[in-house]
Amino acid sequence: MFAFVNSDGTVRDRLPVTLEEMKSLYADMVEARTYDTKSMAMQRQGRLATYAPFHGQEAAQIGAAAALSEGDWVAGTYRDAALNWRAGYSWRLLILGRTGDERGGEVPDDVNILPPSITVGGHMIHAVGLAWAEKLNGSHRIALTSFGDGATSEGDFHEAMNFAAVYQTPTVFLCQNNGYAISYPTWEQTKSETIAAKAGAYGMPGVRVDGNDVVAVLVAVREAADRARRGEGPSLIEAVTYRVGPHTTADDPTRYRDDEEAESWAGRDPLLRVRLLLEKAGGWDETWQSELESTSSDVIEEAVEWAERVPEPTREEMLSRMFAPEDG
Amino acid sequence: MAREFKLPDIGEGLTEAEIVSWLVAEGDSVEADQPLVEVETDKAVVEIPSPYAGVVLSHGGAEGDVVAVGAVLVVIGDEGEGLDAKDSSPDHPEPAPVQQVAPIVGTLDEEPETIEPVRVAEPAGSSRVKALPIVRKMARDAGIDIEAVTGTGPDGRITRDDIEAAIGSAAPAASHDGAPVTQLPRSEPVAPAPSSQATAGRVTMSRLRRTIAANMSKSWAEIPHVTTFDDVDATRLLAVRAALAERNEMKIPIEALVVKAVIPTLRAFPDFNSTLDGDDLIIHSTHNVGIAVDTPDGLLVAVIPAADDMTVLQLAAEVTRLGEGARDRSLTPGELTGQTFTVSNIGAVGGGHGTPIVPHGTTAILSVGRAVERPIAANGEVVVAPVMPLSLSYDHRVIDGGQGRRFMALLMENLEEPALFLAD
Numbered sequence: 001m002f003a004f005v006n007s008d009g010t011v012r013d014r015l016p017v018t019l020e021e022m023k024s025l026y027a028d029m030v031e032a033r034t035y036d037t038k039s040m041a042m043q044r045q046g047r048l049a050t051y052a053p054f055h056g057q058e059a060a061q062i063g064a065a066a067a068l069s070e071g072d073w074v075a076g077t078y079r080d081a082a083l084n085w086r087a088g089y090s091w092r093l094l095i096l097g098r099t100g101d102e103r104g105g106e107v108p109d110d111v112n113i114l115p116p117s118i119t120v121g122g123h124m125i126h127a128v129g130l131a132w133a134e135k136l137n138g139s140h141r142i143a144l145t146s147f148g149d150g151a152t153s154e155g156d157f158h159e160a161m162n163f164a165a166v167y168q169t170p171t172v173f174l175c176q177n178n179g180y181a182i183s184y185p186t187w188e189q190t191k192s193e194t195i196a197a198k199a200g201a202y203g204m205p206g207v208r209v210d211g212n213d214v215v216a217v218l219v220a221v222r223e224a225a226d227r228a229r230r231g232e233g234p235s236l237i238e239a240v241t242y243r244v245g246p247h248t249t250a251d252d253p254t255r256y257r258d259d260e261e262a263e264s265w266a267g268r269d270p271l272l273r274v275r276l277l278l279e280k281a282g283g284w285d286e287t288w289q290s291e292l293e294s295t296s297s298d299v300i301e302e303a304v305e306w307a308e309r310v311p312e313p314t315r316e317e318m319l320s321r322m323f324a325p326e327d328g
Numbered sequence: 329m330a331r332e333f334k335l336p337d338i339g340e341g342l343t344e345a346e347i348v349s350w351l352v353a354e355g356d357s358v359e360a361d362q363p364l365v366e367v368e369t370d371k372a373v374v375e376i377p378s379p380y381a382g383v384v385l386s387h388g389g390a391e392g393d394v395v396a397v398g399a400v401l402v403v404i405g406d407e408g409e410g411l412d413a414k415d416s417s418p419d420h421p422e423p424a425p426v427q428q429v430a431p432i433v434g435t436l437d438e439e440p441e442t443i444e445p446v447r448v449a450e451p452a453g454s455s456r457v458k459a460l461p462i463v464r465k466m467a468r469d470a471g472i473d474i475e476a477v478t479g480t481g482p483d484g485r486i487t488r489d490d491i492e493a494a495i496g497s498a499a500p501a502a503s504h505d506g507a508p509v510t511q512l513p514r515s516e517p518v519a520p521a522p523s524s525q526a527t528a529g530r531v532t533m534s535r536l537r538r539t540i541a542a543n544m545s546k547s548w549a550e551i552p553h554v555t556t557f558d559d560v561d562a563t564r565l566l567a568v569r570a571a572l573a574e575r576n577e578m579k580i581p582i583e584a585l586v587v588k589a590v591i592p593t594l595r596a597f598p599d600f601n602s603t604l605d606g607d608d609l610i611i612h613s614t615h616n617v618g619i620a621v622d623t624p625d626g627l628l629v630a631v632i633p634a635a636d637d638m639t640v641l642q643l644a645a646e647v648t649r650l651g652e653g654a655r656d657r658s659l660t661p662g663e664l665t666g667q668t669f670t671v672s673n674i675g676a677v678g679g680g681h682g683t684p685i686v687p688h689g690t691t692a693i694l695s696v697g698r699a700v701e702r703p704i705a706a707n708g709e710v711v712v713a714p715v716m717p718l719s720l721s722y723d724h725r726v727i728d729g730g731q732g733r734r735f736m737a738l739l740m741e742n743l744e745e746p747a748l749f750l751a752d
Binding site for chain 2: 038041043044045046047050246249250251252254
């Protein structure tokens with residue numbers, strides 16, 4: 001498995017990122033986790049609809065987004081708030097969407113991110129279409145689509161992978177293999193040894209990376225994006241990670257997995273290893289940590305306050321955004 | 329300022345949650361988002377973080393209590409504040425109305441101004457009451473005017489239960505074409521449901537019916553039933569009944585005499601007045617006799633507590649009172665639960681023998697059919713006498729066949745010669 005940073009903060013290889021970049025990735029992961037924690041609390045307080053936490057998957061999402069360039073497309077799932085935010089989707093809109101207001105899915109014109117997909121797998125096909133369009137337009141933009149291990153058991157995965165490879169669309173397929181399709185373990189979903197192995201059948205490269213290592217994800221996605229930009233077609237990246245929390249706020253994971261498994265993953269936390277690494281390199285101390293937490297909290301609280309002040313949509317608005325304006 | 333926090337739907341479509349443990353005591357301070365209480369829903373045990381900072385003025389329930397979604401879970405006030413300062417402020421600060429121009433994205437930051445909400449014309453035929461489409465359909469299908477239904481859901485929303493209640497109260501006093509059918513939760517149906525009519529379509533059973541179904545299934549699944557049948561010569565019993573009615577100028581329901589005859593039989597065979605609890609048999613010292621009452625809504629089992637202390641006349645008055653109370657639905661839940669033995673008189677709707685289902689938590693049930701004149705053999709001759717059919721079902725885990733027959737024999741002896749039990 002492709003990796004740079006071990007769980008204890010030691011490194012396997014010379015890091016292809018600077019200390020400042022590393023600190024920036026860490027700060028982003030702290031902010032993302034703050035959002036995740038706050039969202040869980042708000043759902044329990046009746047302020048958000050069902051929420052799908054990404055706790056434990058911060059590195060896979062922040063690392064992938066950090067590898068993208070301006071204008072690249074992102075098509076993710078309901079669990080990809082950190083990916084979307086780091087790619088340019090505001091916390092405000094993400095929170096607004098979770099309050100049940102569909103206007104949270106109204107992406108600003110200058111942001112090339114699709115609204116979070118609730119349908120499992122359908123958005124992979126959209127990403128292939130977007131990438132194909134960019135290729136036909138002769139741009140250098142690529143499309144990254146993120147999905148879970150469960151989505152690879154869907155027919156849409158096959159369609160998207162096959163079409164992308166046949167038409168050599170500039171698509172990066174990022175599978176966050178977090179161990180479970182709701183309650184169904186990955187090893188019961190597929191007879192393939194790895195999800196990355198599936199890439200070979202479609203005629204594209206597949207790589208398996210430590211999804212809790214932000215550097216490994218960053219490097220793998222960057223290489224895949226570069227390939228795509230050079231016109232060499234799609235790639236599949238399997239980021240092996242773990243969903244620490246429940247599938248959603250309506251799920252009880254203790255019914256289908258044991259505590260030992262969850263505890264074993266606690267030691268592989270994506271934030272902890274970077275913090276240990278930075279500490280050794282003299283790039284982390286308690287004061288900075290407090291500052292990060294305080295700043296993140298302020299940012300998220302501001303976004304919450306904004307989202308909760310937005311007046312409810314009118315009935316007309318429920319349908320007014322179904323279709324593009326006729327004169328458009 | 330004290331604020332109420334109402335239990336939200338923290339799953340998807342939950343209606344209630346049980347309080348597992350309070351993590352912040354009444355009178356203690358709490359931070360916003362600090363874990364406040366642990367609740368268990370249908371789906372999981374979850375921790376609810378406090379929505380506000382302040383002091384916990386009161387808990388909406390004790391540990392173990394079930395709180396409905398939308399009910400007050402906790403009241404949180406400012407430091408030093410008492411409960412009386414509570415006001416009816418909303419759960420969350422009222423969002424300030426914001427001027428809304430074109431697309432909302434990126435334009436909503438500052439300076440709210442009041443705008444009038446857009447009034448949307450009501451489409452013809454639509455209803456102003458709040459209800460989900462499925463609930464509206466349910467009302468339409470049942471021929472219920474949804475506008476006339478009082479909603480008990482959040483914001484007066486009309487729920488499925490409200491429609492079911494409306495259907496229940498609107499149901500005609502339909503005649504029963506078979507054995508009694510329904511009763512309240514916690515007690516059990518005593519006779520088989522009527523044969524189904526040939527109907528087109530599919531109807532979701534009422535909550536009451538579903539409860540009965542669950543109870544029936546539980547009894548049927550857990551209790552190995554045996555039913556023993558017999559016929560009793562009711563000549564003397566009916567004579568006693570007529571004499572008592574005439575002398576006291578009151579109605580003597582046949583149940584009053586049957587109960588009076590059953591009690592000494594239960595004393596002789598205490599296993600028939602018991603509850604099976606795991607490996608133990610709890611034998612009850614009092615005889616709380618359930619009486620099946622046929623009502624337009626279905627069968628209810630009303631309970632005569634400590635029936636052993638009552639005379640026939642007292643029993644007669646009580647059976648009459650419970651019958652009327654059941655029919656006009658004025659009985660309390662306490663009067664509809666707790667029987668240790670059940671008597672079902674299916675004679676009112678005809679009825680010969682049957683195989684009654686033993687209510688869960690008891691070990692036996694007696695069904696009494698109507699006494700009709702039949703030829704019987706007596707002293708070597710065929711004579712005509714009023715014959716009353718008896719059917720006794722019992723829990724075969726507790727009671728053997730021989731014991732069942734002995735119970736029946738003593739009961740028949742009592743019923744055929746009322747002098748034997750009237751002296752009690």
